[in-house]
Amino acid sequence: MSQLNRLGSAPIGKLLINMTLPACSGILVLMMYNIIDTIIVGQYAGAMAIAGMSVVLPVSMLIPTLGMGIGVGASSIISRSLGAKDFKTAQQAFGNALSLAAVVCITVSVLCGFYATEILSLFGGRGEILPYAMEYYSIILFGIPLLGSWMCMNNMLRAEGLTKYSVIGMCLSSAINIILDIVFVIYMDMGLKGAAIATVISQLAALVYLVLFYLSGRSHLKFKRQSFKWDKAIIRETLSLGASTVGRQGSGSAMVVLLNQSLYLYGGPVAVAVYGVLHRIISLLFVPIIGMTQGFLPIAGYNYGAKQYDRVLEVVYKSILFGTIVSATLAFLAWSFPEVLIKLFTSDETVLELGVQGLKTITVLMPLAAAQNIAAGYFQAMGKPVAAFILTISRQVLILIPMLYLLPQMFELKGVWLAFPVSDALACIVTLTVFARELPKLKAAQQEVMLQTT
Template identity: 40%
Template sequence: MANVSSQDLGNQPIGKLLIRQAVPASIGILVMSLNILVDTIFVGNWIGSTAIAAINVVLPVSFFIAALGMAIGVGGSSIISRALGADNKAKALKTFGNQITLTLLFTVTFAVFGLLFVDTLIPAFGGKGNIFEPAKVYYEIILYGVPVLGFVMMGNNVIRAEGKPKFAMYAMLIPSIGNLLFDYIFINVLDYGMEGAAWATTGSYIVSFIFIFWFFMSNNSELKINFSQFRLDKTIVSEIGSLGFVTLARQAVVSVTFLLVNNALFNFGGETSVTAYAIVGRMMMFVLFPVFGITQGFIPIAGYNYGAKKYDRVKEVIATAIKYATLLGSIVFIGLMFFPEVITKWFTTDADVINETPNNMRWAFAAVPILALQLIGAAYFQAVGKALPALLLTLTRQAIFFIPLMYILPIFYGELGIWIAFPVSDVLSTIVTAYFLRREIKLNLLSKEIE
């Protein structure tokens, strides 16, 4: 896994290059996902099953604010990749400076407002009954660290855009390992309960921020900026915003989906159903790590080669990424269909939760083998700077299909209808993405390649 420079993105064989980009990204996502899983197991066993539900309630708010950093990172990184491919380093540097300014402005502002309206937001996201108090404790501490998390998410994407996947992997490993260590100290040794769980997460991202700051100050980074590049440029901010909005919209929809599903399940089955969804949600983050890793590895390669007008390589990386991701997704699918009971017992000893979760998990992951095409297809349009189709395809899965279905299907199937909505929306969104991706390749990539 030798490190890759930005120039190598346009020269190395696609299969080899995708592996070099995707493996570190996959490892980073795997460790982060394991961290979330183990963190949930620690909380469930050392604090209680209600604490799992409390953390799940807080996730939509903290995810959305942290997603601001990710959105700025992904949007700016698309510009940086294409600028480096076109040998326009000045634009890459200006973009990075603007990313830093935007991240600071937005994350601090939203964290402040999130703290001001804490008593309103928590019940709105399903933090009711016995869940409210532990959710409030966790929420307030997590929001203190959200600006730091925003910088971590932004910086990680920029590192990957430079063609430095191993350093991006390290930036993901550090908070994951740190969180588990801090969990043990704060929860098990010092017995700080929910406060300990929250400070463990916040502290781990502070350590990751220190690493990312070191990376950009060292000789490992090609992006050496000065204070003049922090001044916002209208054209660059507009492009970051249009592309980053795709990521922000996706994360916002994830937050809204958590809110809606938490409340719907609470109405059907109370705290037990909310906890079952929390476990399934953790598994969604965990088991799809190879697919997400390939998607992240794919983006800078597609963006760089599109900027360099090497359309044959863009076409090749699309096909290769879909093939690899589909194969890995199919392997994951087989494991989930056979062992959901074992997985559920990792998280809790609550008999009601153990009885309810496995069948729901099977439904939620029923369409995983075909999901790679939808993720890669939406990521392609974002990588090459086509914000509108990227936004629409990103929203098809949850906003356009899942949310309406989760209200329609329970009319006929009760609580089961919410879980059936997961695979049905996956299938429909994949069909739509396949159509638009095929059309893009035929009308744009092939025609430009001929020219």
């Protein structure tokens, strides 16, 4: 049975696990090299080096996310087109996405290079943090178009259910990054500069692997010259569907601006370094939520395109259930052993003390994010970009940013940490309320299909 047939006929529970585990593995591998990168830098270059990386991270991820958003938008078109056996549209979406992602990421990267100091200052690179941030950013910027193109291709690979090859590419990139980190940072004592060079080389390796994979002919999608000619309708739909992904990262970057300013105001440079550590830990805890969402999207999109609405409902419910259980377990472990996790990155006692308080507060309602992400992802899989975009940014823009402004005024640094669980709770309530109103439409569509087949 081909992977496309499995998306429409295999048992949902087993299929969801089979799609989620490779996605989680790939994200985990990708996340681990970022975490190990931070551990090595923290242990060998100090807490301020972590603060510098933390300032650069949202900038260096925002630009590639433009490529990822294009890939996510195209993957929605691809999965629905494959489900409807419309291979021509799937191929056109693939080619359009690749060329668009390359143009966008290169253009924005060049612009960001001209305004490096202003951008880093906006994201919290001030005082003693700025030299560290500038050293890292000046090199990382060269790899950003590579990462954006890779993210675009990686998402379209998952649209076909070919998650195994996506994971292989991530593993290759991570292994190269970790090895080069050890060589450049530890043995050659190159500090942040060495870590940045290692990252760029690993990003190039990941992109080359995916290009070679598509050239091998193992995908339904090919590098065809005619598919690179932009189709206005496909470009428009790709951008509208990918907007929620870009909005999520863009809102995250906007949030970091206010977050770093609040951290610096109420806790100084050390508080910025603390969040640099906490961000890595929290990102690791979010892997099952992200992986479940990525595994859910092609299943829901394919079955929606095939008008198998009962399977769409089933995958939504099971994704929320599985995601909540796993994330609750991980949040409990983080709450129980915060010191162990933070000491992996630094032995600084001040960072440890502030970090324990922050980690416990931030993760207290984290399991609610599973339901919120899946429910928001549902609208993306169904090709409903407006709802997907609004619900996606609800947590990090519509709710979290106001909370980051209000709560620190009342509780100072503790208020910064409290903004996260408050946002988790309110975003979950809003998203599930909107999703609940959508369910009758899906059930009615299923009833109509049943009547037509009887």
